[in-house]
Structures are given as structure tokens and as C-alpha cells.
Amino acid sequence: MDAVNVSDHAAVAFLDLAGFTALTAVRGDQEAADLAEQxxxxxxxxxxxxxxxxxxLGDGLLLTSPTAPSALALVRRVIELCTHTNRFPVLRGGIHYGPIVQRHNDIYGHTVNLAARVAEAAVNGQILLTQEVAAAARDEGLTVTEGGPTRFRNITAPVDVFALDLDCLCPRVDPVCRVLLQPGTAATTIRYQDLDYDFCSPECAQLFDASPQIYADAIKCAADGP
Structure with a gap:
């Protein structure tokens, strides 16, 4: 049997590209795969x-960091890099802190499972935290919003969940392919229900114009909650 290494504790983070399925449908498999590698x-x-x-994990990543503060710093660095990369999708994710089991190059255990469930609950541009990570965020001077006890699939007890308050980028996201548009880079803009929606290409604008309600609902902002 392979040796098992049980760490004392680690912060486990899952991050993925919000709207990756929609982006794949619009841009094609090859470009989506390139984006995941990037x-x-x-x-x-x-x-x-x-x-x-x-x-x-496809368009997602599994990360570890030794402490909750170091995990928060890592996730913020990743968000910063992606935000300043032209036409890159916004991220979403979750962070939990606890014991993990390491075998070979992979990790296992309740901490990993809960981090995955928390990440799945995040909406566009949102990073969700469990209680200990949220406490570390407050100690670092970051603002978090309490979401209350939340039940997750295959997790027995409710979990207190908090959202890390980040600048909401959703008004700058193409609602069709979900890429983040830098100021002044939109190919076109459509006004729908008193809101302006920017698009990276005429193709995305055309798809939106055909079914605006579908795309407007899909680009729910993190400020609206999980």
C-alpha cells in the first residue's frame, strides 16, 4: 500500500472560469481548451x-496553500492576473481550511469535498469562504458578507458561508461568451431593459439580440448573492 501523508492543515481552493460552457459553445472547443491552458x-x-x-479539472483548478491568509493572497493574485488579461472570463470559486490526506500528487478528504461544494455555489465573479477563512479575511482587512448556514450535497451539517467582497465586474462581462471586457474594447453595445450590455464580437451581440432574456438572466452578478 502506498504511504499516506496527512498534513496538519491546509487551505484548499477551487477556482474555475464562470460561463465556460457558454464560451465553448460560442468560440469552439479549440479556443476554449487554449483558454483553460492559459x-x-x-x-x-x-x-x-x-x-x-x-x-x-477542465476549466477548473484545485489549489492548496498552507494557511487561510496565504490562500486568500493567492486567489487575489490569480484574480488580478486574469482581470488584466484581455477578454478573459471572470472567475468564481471557494476556499475551505482543514486537514487533508495526500497520496502521490493528489489530495483527499472532507476539506477537499467541502471546498468543492462551496465553489459550486459561487456565482459569476464570486469567491465563497467557510468560517475560518472568512475570519482570516477579516483579520487581513478584507470585507466579507455573511451568507448564513447553507446545506450542500453530501455534506451532513449546514455550513456557514461568506462571500469575499470584490469589485463587481459583471457589467463589463459579455453576457453570451462571458469574457471580461476591458474599458473601451467592446465591439458593440445593446441596451435591454434599461441596462447596457457590451459584447466582444458582432456574433455574440447577434445571439443576445435573438434571446435577450436568456442571456440577461444567465449573467447574474455576484452582488445579487449565491
């Missing part, structure tokens, strides 16, 4: 000395 490369560049990119 996401992994940007994250690798953001790793601190003790941070680790455990593995890629």
Missing part, C-alpha cells in the same frame, strides 16, 4: 513558495 499558466505564475497547483 488559466493554468496564469495561476502557476501567481503561486507563492508554499502554494501548489494540485491539478487541473
Amino acid at each position: 488559466f493554468a499558466a496564469l495561476t502557476t505564475a501567481a503561486l507563492g513558495p508554499d502554494d501548489r497547483l494540485v491539478k487541473t
Whole structure:
């Protein structure tokens, strides 16, 4: 049997590209795969000395960091890099802190499972935290919003969840392919129900114009809650 290493504790983070399925449908498989690889490369560049990119999961990443504060710093560095990369999707994710089991290059355990469930509950541009990570965020001077006890699939007890308050980027996101548009880079803009929607290409604008309600509802902002 392979040796098992149980760490004392680690912060586990899942990050993924919001709207990746929609982006794949619009841009095609090849460009979507290229984007997923770019996401992994940007994250690798953001790793601190003790941070680790455990593995890629399609458009998602599994990360570990030794402490809750170091995990928060890592996630903020990744968001910063992605935000300033032209036409890159917004991120969403979750962070939990606790014991993990390591075998070979992978990690297992309740901490990993709960971090995954918390990340799944996040909406566009939102990072959700469990209680200990939220406390660390407050200690770092960051603002978090309490979401209250939340039940997750295959997790027995309700979990207190908090949202890390970030600048809402959703008004700058193409509602069709979900890429983040830098100021002044939109190909066109459509006004719908008193809101302006920017688009990266005429193709995305045309799809939106055909079914505006579908796309307007899909681009729910993190400020609206999970």
C-alpha cells in the first residue's frame, strides 16, 4: 500500500472560469481548451513558495496553500492576473481550511469535498469562504458578507458561508461568451431593459439580440448573492 501523508492543515481552493460552457459553445472547443491552458499558466505564475497547483479539472483548478491568509493572497493574485488579461472570463470559486490526506500528487478528504461544494455555489465573479477563512479575511482587512448556514450535497451539517467582497465586474462581462471586457474594447453595445450590455464580437451581440432574456438572466452578478 502506498504511504499516506496527512498534513496538519491546509487551505484548499477551487477556482474555475464562470460561463465556460457558454464560451465553448460560442468560440469552439479549440479556443476554449487554449483558454483553460492559459488559466493554468496564469495561476502557476501567481503561486507563492508554499502554494501548489494540485491539478487541473477542465476549466477548473484545485489549489492548496498552507494557511487561510496565504490562500486568500493567492486567489487575489490569480484574480488580478486574469482581470488584466484581455477578454478573459471572470472567475468564481471557494476556499475551505482543514486537514487533508495526500497520496502521490493528489489530495483527499472532507476539506477537499467541502471546498468543492462551496465553489459550486459561487456565482459569476464570486469567491465563497467557510468560517475560518472568512475570519482570516477579516483579520487581513478584507470585507466579507455573511451568507448564513447553507446545506450542500453530501455534506451532513449546514455550513456557514461568506462571500469575499470584490469589485463587481459583471457589467463589463459579455453576457453570451462571458469574457471580461476591458474599458473601451467592446465591439458593440445593446441596451435591454434599461441596462447596457457590451459584447466582444458582432456574433455574440447577434445571439443576445435573438434571446435577450436568456442571456440577461444567465449573467447574474455576484452582488445579487449565491
